[in-house]
Amino acid sequence: xxxxxxxxxxxxxxxxxxxxxxxxxxxxxxxxxxxxxxxxxxxxxxxxxxxxxxxxxxxxxxxxxxxxxxxxxxxxxxxxxxxxxxxxxxxxxxxxxxxxxxxxxxxxxxxxxxxxxxxxxxxxxxxxxxxxxxxxxxxxxxxxxxxxxxxxxxxxxxxxxxxxxxxxxxxxxxxxxxxxxxxxxxxxxxxxxxxxxxxxxxxxxxxxxxxxxxxxxxxxxxxxxxxxxxxxxxxxxxxxxxxxxxxxxxxx
Amino acid sequence: xxxxxxxxxxxxxxxxxxxxxxxxxxxxxxxxxxxxxxxxxxxxxxxxxxxxxxxxxxxxxxxxxxxx
Numbered sequence: 001x002x003x004x005x006x007x008x009x010x011x012x013x014x015x016x017x018x019x020x021x022x023x024x025x026x027x028x029x030x031x032x033x034x035x036x037x038x039x040x041x042x043x044x045x046x047x048x049x050x051x052x053x054x055x056x057x058x059x060x061x062x063x064x065x066x067x068x069x070x071x072x073x074x075x076x077x078x079x080x081x082x083x084x085x086x087x088x089x090x091x092x093x094x095x096x097x098x099x100x101x102x103x104x105x106x107x108x109x110x111x112x113x114x115x116x117x118x119x120x121x122x123x124x125x126x127x128x129x130x131x132x133x134x135x136x137x138x139x140x141x142x143x144x145x146x147x148x149x150x151x152x153x154x155x156x157x158x159x160x161x162x163x164x165x166x167x168x169x170x171x172x173x174x175x176x177x178x179x180x181x182x183x184x185x186x187x188x189x190x191x192x193x194x195x196x197x198x199x200x201x202x203x204x205x206x207x208x209x210x211x212x213x214x215x216x217x218x219x220x221x222x223x224x225x226x227x228x229x230x231x232x233x234x235x236x237x238x239x240x241x242x243x244x245x246x247x248x249x250x251x252x
Numbered sequence: 253x254x255x256x257x258x259x260x261x262x263x264x265x266x267x268x269x270x271x272x273x274x275x276x277x278x279x280x281x282x283x284x285x286x287x288x289x290x291x292x293x294x295x296x297x298x299x300x301x302x303x304x305x306x307x308x309x310x311x312x313x314x315x316x317x318x319x320x
Contacts, residue, residue, distance in 0.1 A: 001255060005305040005318040016313055020290065021266030025312030181272060181306045214266075221266040 008032035010041045010061045017055060021221025023178045023211040024052060027120055028059055030184070031091065034192045035062060038199070044087040045079050047072040049101075051093035052126040070101025073108035076115040087198055089116040094135040095125045098158050102134075105160070105206075112169040112203040116194045119160060122211040123232060130216030134158045137235055142216070157235070161208050165241040171203035173241040177210040179228040183238070190240075202245060210236050254303025256295055259315040263292035269307035269316065275300055278307060 010032035018024045035041045044062040048054060050069035057064035067075040072090035080088040097105050097119050108115065124142055125131040132142040132149055135157050139148040149157075161175045172194055176187035187209055194205035210232050212224040219227060240246075263286055270278045270293055281294045295301065303320035 001253075001319040003317065004303060004320045005308040005316065007314040007317070011314060015262050018312065020264035020312075021268055022312055025314065026310065029314050181309050184309050221268050222271050225268070 008036045010035040012059055012061050014058050019215045021214045026178045026184060027209050030188045030191050031118060033188060034195050038195055040087045047076045047090040049092040049096040051096045053091055053093060056091050070096050071104055073104040073117060077108055077113045080113060080115050089118060091118045094121045094133050098134040098160055109164045109204050110167050110169040114198055114201060114203050116198050117206040119206055119208045120211045121208055122213040124213050124216050126213045126216055137231060161241040169204060170242055171244050172197050172205040175208040175236060175238055177228060177233060177238055179225040254301045255319040256301055257317045260292045261287045262313055262315045263290060264313060265290035265292055268310040269293050272306040272310040274304060274306060277301055
């Protein structure tokens, strides 16, 4: 019998600290599987965020560094410019990337830094206990919006892929989800492309992964994944928002 | 004939594998408790498993190994 599925070698043996049913584990595994398949574990440097994934540096077997809150793209820029032979990725949540780290994200994209960004969007601040995030949906109940997010008072959610796609800079922007097997497999393809783009020197690639937070949404893991399908994906549609190389091929 | 093995002690009993299985072969064993204090997922009928690895694809804790 041949092994058709096992834990990727680019993950350490340490058990994840995440809540039961948290898709962070799935997304970690996808990144690790891509590292295994591309054979880049030995030369990859990851940048961990602040948020639930703050201890991602313990889980990935490649070299890791911890950035201050939101500064992962800036730290990754420094690493990549000093060590262009290494593969550099950041792994960030929505509070890290879309709130405090928005400036770093936008400017790294505008400069087309040759890095890969994995952006986990679960529409809430998970680690701090479920406060409203920049990506919380209109009407979504959180700790700090107990009557639902009022867009007249709190503003509208930020659609990161759509916003960055207006820039000339970035090479590849895609939104994927991990709510079912089909979407997980599609997410892996997008993450692999984002890493390949960097290896080929094409520039800034960001993959937004629409995720879930069963604990802070107050749902079972199954119900949370259903909510991703019914409520989040209509607001954050899956798709490729920018692929400059493919656009150039089409133009030929 | 496929073989699915669970690293049961690391299972958090979230049940995502249970809902992913197309043959409905997995259940959360309510009468068991693992070292983490959760009721783990278990295979009910190994003979009927088709080795699609859907359970392992959805497992957030990478505890499932599939052989075929």
